[in-house]
Structure formats: structure tokens, C-alpha cells
Amino acid sequence: xxxxLVKADAERAMGNVFAAARGRLPGAGPVPxxxxxAFEIYxxxxxxxxxxxxxxxTDLRALIGEVLPLxxxxxxxxxxxxKVSVKQVAADQAVKLVLVDGIFAPELxxxxxxxxxxxVRSLREVLENSATGAMAGLVLSTTSDPAISLNAAMATDGLxxxxxxxxxxxxPIQIVHVATGLSVSTFTRCYLQLGKGAHAAIVESFVxxxxxxxxxxxxxxxxxxxxxxxxxxIRVAAAASDAVNISSAIIAVGxxxxxxxxxxxxxxxxxxYQEFITLAGEGTxxxxxxxxxxxxxxxxxxxxxxxxAMPHCTSREKFRxxxxxxxxxxxxxxxIVRPAARNTDATMTTRALLLSDQGxxxxxxxxxxxxxxxxxxxxxxxxALDDTLxxxxxxxxxxxxxxQMLLIKAFIGExxxxxxxxxxxxxxxxxxxxxxxxxx
Amino acid sequence: xxxxxxxxxxVGVEDREIIRGLHLSVHAGEVHAIMGPNGSGKSTLxxxxxxxxxxxxxxxxxxxKGEDLLQMEPDERAAKGVFLAFQYPVEIxxxxxxxxxxxxxxxxxxxxxxxxxxxxxxxxxxREVAGSLNxxxxxxxxxxxxxxxxxxxxxxxxxxxxxxxxxxxxxxxxDSGLDIDALRIVASGINxxxxxxxxxxxxxxxxxxLDHIVPDIVHVMSKGRVMxxxxxxxxxxxxxxGYAQFEDAA
Numbered sequence: 194x195x196x197x198l199v200k201a202d203a204e205r206a207m208g209n210v211f212a213a214a215r216g217r218l219p220g221a222g223p224v225p226x227x228x229x230x231a232f233e234i235y236x237x238x239x240x241x242x243x244x245x246x247x248x249x250x251t252d253l254r255a256l257i258g259e260v261l262p263l264x265x266x267x268x269x270x271x272x273x274x275x276k277v278s279v280k281q282v283a284a285d286q287a288v289k290l291v292l293v294d295g296i297f298a299p300e301l302x303x304x305x306x307x308x309x310x311x312x313v314r315s316l317r318e319v320l321e322n323s324a325t326g327a328m329a330g331l332v333l334s335t336t337s338d339p340a341i342s343l344n345a346a347m348a349t350d351g352l353x354x355x356x357x358x359x360x361x362x363x364x365p366i367q368i369v370h371v372a373t374g375l376s377v378s379t380f381t382r383c384y385l386q387l388g389k390g391a392h393a394a395i396v397e398s399f400v401x402x403x404x405x406x407x408x409x410x411x412x413x414x415x416x417x418x419x420x421x422x423x424x425x426x427i428r429v430a431a432a433a434s435d436a437v438n439i440s441s442a443i444i445a446v447g448x449x450x451x452x453x454x455x456x457x458x459x460x461x462x463x464x465x466y467q468e469f470i471t472l473a474g475e476g477t478x479x480x481x482x483x484x485x486x487x488x489x490x491x492x493x494x495x496x497x498x499x500x501x502a503m504p505h506c507t508s509r510e511k512f513r514x515x516x517x518x519x520x521x522x523x524x525x526x527x528x529i530v531r532p533a534a535r536n537t538d539a540t541m542t543t544r545a546l547l548l549s550d551q552g553x554x555x556x557x558x559x560x561x562x563x564x565x566x567x568x569x570x571x572x573x574x575x576x577a578l579d580d581t582l583x584x585x586x587x588x589x590x591x592x593x594x595x596x597q598m599l600l601i602k603a604f605i606g607e608x609x610x611x612x613x614x615x616x617x618x619x620x621x622x623x624x625x626x627x628x629x630x631x632x633x
Numbered sequence: 634x635x636x637x638x639x640x641x642x643x644v645g646v647e648d649r650e651i652i653r654g655l656h657l658s659v660h661a662g663e664v665h666a667i668m669g670p671n672g673s674g675k676s677t678l679x680x681x682x683x684x685x686x687x688x689x690x691x692x693x694x695x696x697x698k699g700e701d702l703l704q705m706e707p708d709e710r711a712a713k714g715v716f717l718a719f720q721y722p723v724e725i726x727x728x729x730x731x732x733x734x735x736x737x738x739x740x741x742x743x744x745x746x747x748x749x750x751x752x753x754x755x756x757x758x759x760r761e762v763a764g765s766l767n768x769x770x771x772x773x774x775x776x777x778x779x780x781x782x783x784x785x786x787x788x789x790x791x792x793x794x795x796x797x798x799x800x801x802x803x804x805x806x807x808d809s810g811l812d813i814d815a816l817r818i819v820a821s822g823i824n825x826x827x828x829x830x831x832x833x834x835x836x837x838x839x840x841x842x843l844d845h846i847v848p849d850i851v852h853v854m855s856k857g858r859v860m861x862x863x864x865x866x867x868x869x870x871x872x873x874x875g876y877a878q879f880e881d882a883a
Binding site: 586 | 684685686708710716717719722723727733736737738744776
């Protein structure tokens with residue numbers, strides 16, 4: 194039978210949402226045109242669906258019943274609720290920059306604590322200043338991915354962070370996204386530029402405020418990492434249990450740089466995190482790791498694409514998923530080794546732990562090797578907790594639940610321990626433990 | 634009253650009866666050796682005492698200090714003082730030995746309504762005991778048994794036994810996979826824990842272990858029952874004559 198995928202009501206609604214929002218979207222000079230173009234690119238495919246290979250496990254056309262109107266600017270009451278949530282996820286020693294419902298909230302941010310080595314502007318400020326039109330084009334650059342194009346069209350605000358050549362930040366910068374709304378959509382876009390030899394740690398946290406519900410967040414971060422630079426990027430995503438979180442990271446790295454990426458998704462009705470990393474210089478080392486923690490009927494998809502474009506780069510990926518109840522975890526990992534990328538050394542492992550019989554895990558590792566003389570490997574496993582380990586711990590006095598907990602912590606610890614900063618590792622561990630305790 | 638009293642125990646696995654009417658009395662201060670051929674039910678007995686799932690006790694009783702062990706979860710038995718040194722200790726990546734020891738000991742203490750061990754005192758105690766068992770400090774910081782040799786895994790079992798101070802120690806083929814030097818270290822670690830308050834059950838195929846850990850009583854097990862019990866000289870007799878006579882008798 195021939196299948197015809199018709200445009201869903203959701204997508205028609207999306208067009209209406211864009212039309213309705215247009216007047217509120219910031220942008221001077223070329224920006225409105227860039228947005229129009231981005232929306233056109235989005236419209237060619239519409240909401241990603243299962244017949245698009247990259248979205249086959251996360252069929253937004255089927256999963257998102259309707260596209261919600263753009264969130265209003267947060268009022269004083271929303272900011273009060275947001276403040277409480279920011280406190281809950283604040284990373285030790287980090288300089289916080291807070292976005293509430295897609296709008297930068299300077300009153301909740303630590304702008305005064307920013308080091309001299311970094312320049313931070315709001316995306317709104319950059320887009321509305323016609324002198325920064327070239328930068329606006331860069332920030333809103335789009336890809337063929339519909340979610341990213343839609344984000345470029347709809348972004349209401351975000352942060353533009355630049356660290357000049359040779360500068361090193363002592364404290365991490367934490368971008369906190371707080372959702373306070375009911376049945377609204379939010380779109381933010383952040384841009385990070387790390388100059389040659391610069392060092393920075395960026396944490397991006399997503400958190401719902403009290404009473405936030407049924408919202409849809411679509412966020413993107415674009416990072417350009419210079420030669421010999423070093424970036425740690427840690428993303429921790431929590432969302433209301435009936436909310437949608439789609440986020441994308443597009444990262445291009447120069448030569449002899451060091452990149453340390455980690456992402457954890459631990460709630461949200463439907464989550465998709467997609468990370469596209471291009472190793473565009475020689476001799477760069479990438480470590481890209483992550484964890485999905487899923488229970489109830491939640492769905493979390495982590496997709497990582499590593500593009501080895503130049504020789505002598507190393508990439509390591511360790512992904513872990515823990516699935517309970519009727520949860521579904523998706524991991525798609527693609528490694529591309531371009532013809533020029535001689536002596537590439539790339540490995541990827543993905544392991545899933547199923548705590549119930551009804552959970553589902555989809556692992557899709559892909560290697561696209563177009564060069565000779567490369568080392569490239571992947572491994573994927575999924576299974577239940579090992580009963581012999583549980584019994585060993587119980588025979589030593591640990592109650593069954595504690596024994597299981599210890600083993601789950603150890604399992605996700607294999608990925609979390611790759612985070613080099615102890616503070617940030619502790620932040621992630623604390624969130625993971627919070628998730629584990631909530632399920633008891 | 635015996636510390637451990639097993640009466641007419643019958644245990645099956647998937648409709649096959651492995652232990653068939655076993656009786657055993659172990660008093661505090663005693664070391665019992667259980668010897669017997671492969672498949673006689675020695676390891677099954679140790680698993681059932683420790684509470685490993687997958688066995689069906691169809692009849693009989695196991696009393697520890699007068700309490701019915703079969704009604705307790707494995708962790709409750711551990712907190713009451715039952716310790717099984719595993720024939721094949723498992724590897725637990727991602728959980729350091731130190732964290733594991735602390736979690737286990739404090740879980741036991743909590744179950745007994747005792748205060749948790751303070752960290753400096755605990756660290757000091759672990760270092761002392763590890764030192765006496767020739768366990769290098771860096772091993773304690775690694776994942777439990779990960780990358781350990783057979784001998785190191787067995788020494789780690791004895792380390793736990795020494796720290797938890799159980800009333801009943803069951804050593805399931807603690808000598809398997811050990812060379813002579815490792816056997817000597819493990820045996821002296823075990824001997825150091827002999828005390829008038831504590832009982833031990835040493836399960837082995839070989840007399841050699843019993844040269845190092847001299848038992849008070851030796852039992853011969855075959856086909857799920859204790860066929861004969863005697864003094865330590867019974868082990869010598871077994872070595873001379875083998876197990877065949879008992880298998881025939883069963």
C-alpha cells in the first residue's frame with residue numbers, strides 16, 4: 194500500500210504560529226529575511242517524521258499533536274518562580290546567565306561576576322543592532338535539519354558569548370533555561386565563539402519552574418572553537434513530564450583543540466538532543482558522552498554526529514541509558530570520516546540498562562568511513578541488571594533497592610566520570626541521583 | 634544451643650532435588666569442614682544459607698542463633714552476621730572497593746540500629762586489615778574486583794570478612810584458583826578471625842586447605858546429605874580412599 198504523508202494539522206498550525214509571532218521576533222537589517230529563509234527551509238520538510246532517517250525513532254509529526262503559540266514575555270510572577278528553579282540547578286562557582294521562557298533575564302543573571310576575558314550580549318541586542326548584521330547571519334545560520342531551521346526562524350533571544358584569543362575563563366558559565374509557561378512554545382539560540390587558545394567551560398541547564406506544564410522548548414547552541422582552544426560543554430536537561438524539549442548543538446572545532454562534551458536528559462515527555470560536531474582542524478581531541486535517564490512513558494533521543502574532516506583527530510563517545518517503566522531511549526551515533534581525515538581514531542560505545550520489561554531502547558550506531566588508515570569502532574549493548582551482582586551486594590548487607598541503586602549509579606558513572614571538572618561532575622552526579630531517588 | 638542448626642533440609646532447583654535431608658549443627662568457636670565430590674550439594678548449601686534466589690527449600694529448617702534464616706532477606710542475614718565468601722567473587726565496575734565496603738558496613742550497622750562508622754576510623758581500619766592481607770592500597774581505590782587476579786579476589790573476600798566481623802563465616806572453595814603463597818596469606822587471614830564467638834564452615838575439595846585451616850569437625854557430603862562426620866583425621870582418610878565409598882553408600 195502506498196503511504197502518503199500529508200501535512201499534519203500541527204504543521205499548518207506552525208505556519209500560523211510563525212505568522213503570529215513575526216512581529217515579536219527581534220531583528221533589524223537582514224534578519225527578517227534570514228528568518229523567512231529559515232522558515233522556508235523548515236517548511237520544505239515540516240515537522241520531522243519517521244521517514245526521515247535521522248528522526249526515524251522520534252517522529253515529531255506523530256508525537257506533537259499541535260504547535261503551541263509563542264510564550265509571552267515572562268512577567269514578575271514568572272520571574273519569581275524562575276528564580277527558585279535557577280537556585281535548584283545552580284552549579285558551584287558558575288556565573289549564571291538565565292533565559293526565562295526564551296527571553297534573557299538580566300535580573301536573575303550574574304552579569305557583574307563575568308570575567309573580563311569574556312564578552313556576553315543577548316541575542317536580541319545583537320539581532321536588533323544593524324551594525325551586527327553579519328554576526329546575525331552567523332548566529333542564525335541554518336542546516337537542512339528542520340528543527341534547527343525552525344529555531345533560526347523563531348528564536349526570540351539567547352546569548353552571544355565570545356572569548357578572545359588566548360583568554361582562559363576561570364569560572365564556568367552556566368546558561369539556565371527556565372520554562373514557566375503553560376502550553377506555550379519557546380525558542381532560544383546561543384552562540385559561542387572561543388578564540389585561538391582560549392579555554393572555557395559552559396554548562397547549559399534546562400529546568401521547569403513550579404506549575405510549568407505542557408510547553409515546547411526548541412533551543413540551539415552554535416559553537417565555534419578555535420585552534421588550540423579547550424571547551425567543556427555540559428548539558429543537563431530536565432523538563433516538565435508533559436513538556437517537549439528539542440535542542441541542538443552545532444559545534445565546529447579547529448586544530449589541536451580539546452573538546453569535552455557531556456549531555457544528560459532526565460525528564461520531559463519528549464526530548465531530542467542532537468549534537469553535530471565537525472572536527473575541522475588537525476590533531477583535535479574530542480570526548481562526547483551522555484546519559485539518558487527515562488521512566489514513565491517518556492521518550493528521550495540523543496543523536497550525536499561526529500564529522501572527522503581533517504587528519505589525526507581522536508574522538509571518544511560513551512553513551513549510557515537507563516530505562517524504567519514504559520520509557521523509551523534512543524541513541525543514534527554517526528561517525529563520518531572524510532577522505533582527508535587520515536589517521537582518524539574514533540570509537541563509540543552505547544550501553545543501555547533496562548529496569549522493566551516494558552521499556553524500549555533503540556541504538557543506531559553508524560560509521561561512514563571514506564578514508565584509509567583509520568581506527569574506528571563501535572559497540573552497543575542492552576540488558577537488565579545483573580542478578581549475580583545484586584545478590585553479591587545483598588549478601589554483604591545492602592537492601593535490594595540500595596544494591597540496585599549502587600549498580601545503576603556505577604553504570605551511568607562510566608559516562609559521567611569522563612567529565613574532567615570535578616565540580617561539574619558533581620553537578621551532574623547530583624542530578625542523576627535526584628532522578629534515581631525520585632523513582633524509589 | 635548451636636549457632637547454626639540445620640534440620641532435615643531439602644532443596645531443589647527446577648524440580649531437581651539437590652539437598653536431600655541434610656542435618657548440621659555448628660557451635661560458636663568451631664570450624665567445620667565440608668568435603669565432598671562435585672555435585673554433592675556443597676555450594677548449594679552455602680547459597681541457601683546466604684539466601685541466594687533461585688533455590689526452592691521444600692522442607693526443613695535453618696536456624697541461626699535460634700532465628701529462622703529462611704524467613705530473612707539476604708541482606709537481613711548479612712546484618713545478623715552470616716557471611717558467605719564467594720567461590721567466584723564478582724567484578725563491579727564503577728564501584729570502588731572503599732565505597733562498597735563503607736556502603737555495606739553501614740547498611741549492616743543501620744539494620745542493627747548501630748551508629749554509622751565515622752569515616753576516618755573506617756579508613757584506618759580498612760588500611761590496617763588490607764595491610765595484613767597484603768592488599769595494596771591502590772586496589773581499594775579501584776572498582777570492586779575489577780582486574781583483580783583470582784588470588785586478589787579471594788583476599789578481598791577475607792578483607793570483607795575481617796571488617797564485617799560476622800558470627801558465621803562460610804568459605805566456599807576459598808582455595809580454588811590460589812597458588813601456594815596466596816593460599817597461605819588467605820589461610821592466615823582466616824585463622825586470625827577464629828574466635829570463641831565465631832563459627833566457620835570451610836567448603837573444599839582438597840585436604841591441602843585443611844593443613845592451613847585446621848578444622849574441629851570434618852563432614853563428608855554426598856548426594857545432598859552428610860554421609861559421615863569426624864575429626865580432622867577424616868580428611869586424611871578421604872585423601873587416601875577417595876569419595877567413592879560414600880557415593881556408593883548413598
